[in-house]
Amino acid sequence: MGKFILRVNMSDLSIKKERVSEKYRVLGGRALTSTVVADEVNPTCHPLGPNNKLVFAPGIITGTNAPSSGRLSVGAKSPLTGGIKEANAGGLPAQKLARLGIHAIIVEGEPQEKGKFYVLSLAKDTAVLEEAGELTGKGMYETNELVWKKYGDGVGIIGIGPAGEMLMTNAGVSCNDPENGPGRYAGRGGLGAVMGSKGLKAIVIEQKGPGEVQIANPELFKQGQQKLTQGLLSHAVTAQALPTFGTAVLVNILNEAGGLPTRNFSSGRFAGAGKISGEVINEWAKTRGGKVGHPCHPGCVIRCSNVVNKPDGSYRVAPVEYESAWALGANCEIDDLDDVAELNRICNDVGLDTIEAGCTLGVAMEGGVIPFGDGKRAIGILKEVGYGTPVGRIIGNGTAFTAKAFGVTRVPVVKGQAMPAYEPRAVKGIGVTYATSTMGADHTAGYTVATEILSVGGKADPLATAEKGALAKAFQTSTIFIDATGYCLFIAFAVLDLPDALQGMMDTVNGVLGTNYTLEDMGRLGSEWLKLERSFNEAAGFTKQDDRLPEFMYYEKLPPHNNVYDVSDELLDSVHNG
Amino acid sequence: MIVYLYGKFREKVPGYTVEDDCVLQVDTGPEETIASIMERLKILPGEVAHIFLNHQYSTPSRKVRAGDRLAIFPVEMAVLYRQYFAKYEE
Numbered sequence A: 001m002g003k004f005i006l007r008v009n010m011s012d013l014s015i016k017k018e019r020v021s022e023k024y025r026v027l028g029g030r031a032l033t034s035t036v037v038a039d040e041v042n043p044t045c046h047p048l049g050p051n052n053k054l055v056f057a058p059g060i061i062t063g064t065n066a067p068s069s070g071r072l073s074v075g076a077k078s079p080l081t082g083g084i085k086e087a088n089a090g091g092l093p094a095q096k097l098a099r100l101g102i103h104a105i106i107v108e109g110e111p112q113e114k115g116k117f118y119v120l121s122l123a124k125d126t127a128v129l130e131e132a133g134e135l136t137g138k139g140m141y142e143t144n145e146l147v148w149k150k151y152g153d154g155v156g157i158i159g160i161g162p163a164g165e166m167l168m169t170n171a172g173v174s175c176n177d178p179e180n181g182p183g184r185y186a187g188r189g190g191l192g193a194v195m196g197s198k199g200l201k202a203i204v205i206e207q208k209g210p211g212e213v214q215i216a217n218p219e220l221f222k223q224g225q226q227k228l229t230q231g232l233l234s235h236a237v238t239a240q241a242l243p244t245f246g247t248a249v250l251v252n253i254l255n256e257a258g259g260l261p262t263r264n265f266s267s268g269r270f271a272g273a274g275k276i277s278g279e280v281i282n283e284w285a286k287t288r289g290g291k292v293g294h295p296c297h298p299g300c301v302i303r304c305s306n307v308v309n310k311p312d313g314s315y316r317v318a319p320v321e322y323e324s325a326w327a328l329g330a331n332c333e334i335d336d337l338d339d340v341a342e343l344n345r346i347c348n349d350v351g352l353d354t355i356e357a358g359c360t361l362g363v364a365m366e367g368g369v370i371p372f373g374d375g376k377r378a379i380g381i382l383k384e385v386g387y388g389t390p391v392g393r394i395i396g397n398g399t400a401f402t403a404k405a406f407g408v409t410r411v412p413v414v415k416g417q418a419m420p421a422y423e424p425r426a427v428k429g430i431g432v433t434y435a436t437s438t439m440g441a442d443h444t445a446g447y448t449v450a451t452e453i454l455s456v457g458g459k460a461d462p463l464a465t466a467e468k469g470a471l472a473k474a475f476q477t478s479t480i481f482i483d484a485t486g487y488c489l490f491i492a493f494a495v496l497d498l499p500d501a502l503q504g505m506m507d508t509v510n511g512v513l514g515t516n517y518t519l520e521d522m523g524r525l526g527s528e529w530l531k532l533e534r535s536f537n538e539a540a541g542f543t544k545q546d547d548r549l550p551e552f553m554y555y556e557k558l559p560p561h562n563n564v565y566d567v568s569d570e571l572l573d574s575v576h577n578g
Numbered sequence B: 001m002i003v004y005l006y007g008k009f010r011e012k013v014p015g016y017t018v019e020d021d022c023v024l025q026v027d028t029g030p031e032e033t034i035a036s037i038m039e040r041l042k043i044l045p046g047e048v049a050h051i052f053l054n055h056q057y058s059t060p061s062r063k064v065r066a067g068d069r070l071a072i073f074p075v076e077m078a079v080l081y082r083q084y085f086a087k088y089e090e
């Protein structure tokens, strides 16, 4: 059986199986979702109306036994940014979709009956739309539990919580992890609201075993798979740091760098950072029986995920990532990790992106809705999102919306999307990525280039050199390439340093597709795909003025470095036009 | 100067906890560098992932002075998108 595309029309509830064109055959993940969106979605359409389309695509490598390659890309026009959006997640669904031969799912139209929700149930040779029934209105924990009860333990679930059902623009798309937790989120950009607007509560995927993934050149693939695995298992970050401490190890590191955004981006240091750090999560795994070194999907050798338990040793949430610990902790001046973990759990349940939610709480605190540092009241207000109260609906619509509602001018967003956990005034290079990414402020849009390997920059301070515009673009092109493959972006730590691992990654891509891509092609293809995304955004109304950081960062000095953001507009404009 | 220790380096401070700052007060002589402080603390260069001197990402060759703040992270805490960080050298 070859690969196919499933086209699901929510207006007439039809499902069509379509052949994969040669143009789409060599694409996967973000490259595929963005190409479909660019080909089929009118850039000026309402993101929550019938003319937007929601695309799910496993990566090129996903479904094979290559390490850490089980990512699912979700794409559409974003209701948060108004531009093109791709967000990706691990968990069970992507590998299962790929092993059923599904190249992509395109969901279009809108249900005739507003407020009615469906489940798309997939198995070998079957695809059925069923009424969501009792799942409607349920949080993601209960949804996942009910789905496993009905469809069997181990099925993959892509779903939305009440925030998505209520079309809130901070709603994310959940993927279940191997224990059926809902914490693997394609969180950013409000794609959960797009899924809600299509009347789709969940996609359930029944699939077991290695499936039918096609590999054009198995010998080359195997060589590449071995090289990459070796690299991941030998590199200090992917073999030691991430499995031991998870990404939250960065809390202490960014705090020492003076770049941990604190109190709604008014300082780069948080006095309580140590209390919400990866080191504490690691300690709790020993004392409370949680877990570190947890894989979010079968076959991840990096295993950066964790399970954080309550004081009594019972399960609370998985995972607490760096971005979430920071957003719901330092950015709100909350230094109680139990409160932070509970806020994270609520995000996973209600169906919210944790970065956007933490930044939203930060501006709500600045607006006087609740005090900074008050974890218990933050928990209360975040729960309201799920209940759909007026305040809950404001919070559920994200940082920029909430700032407007409460008259706050320190608004840490680019293109309407909240900033992640690296303060651009302290870490200037990442500000270039935030400003110029097609996705809005997004740390994952560009940190992966191998400066030495690709011979770009390669100096001690690459972003202080004349080539920094070109370098920032190289960051973004290599990232979009990895996002197309279905590999977890964290392979980049090893790929960054080890030429053999990078070659291994390319060999697996060539092995699956039967192509002869070189490292230069990685840059060329990445560039083409970025151009496609930028063209969509331009047609949607974005100009170079949107490639800027928020105004306050240009005049408010950030302690402890006491810097403003001083990267010139000319440099930002040169990233994609240089 | 004050040295902040993280990860397994915390074990050099008796009674440390992972939640609280783990600090050592160290006297600095003339011509003291980060490398010489590390040597005094019996921290080998190969054990170290990241060094921050007064919040600046630094190489061990930098000179240190009284009143400085030095933070040292071990290799098993190596996560950092370090290409974004200016590295300060002497």
Ligand code: SF4
Pocket (backbone or CB within 6 Å): A068, A069, A070, A090, A091, A294, A295, A296, A297, A300, A301, A302, A303, A304, A305, A488, A489, A490
């Ligand atoms: S490294 Fe972490 S996020 Fe990436 S696939 Fe593995 S467990 Fe998931």
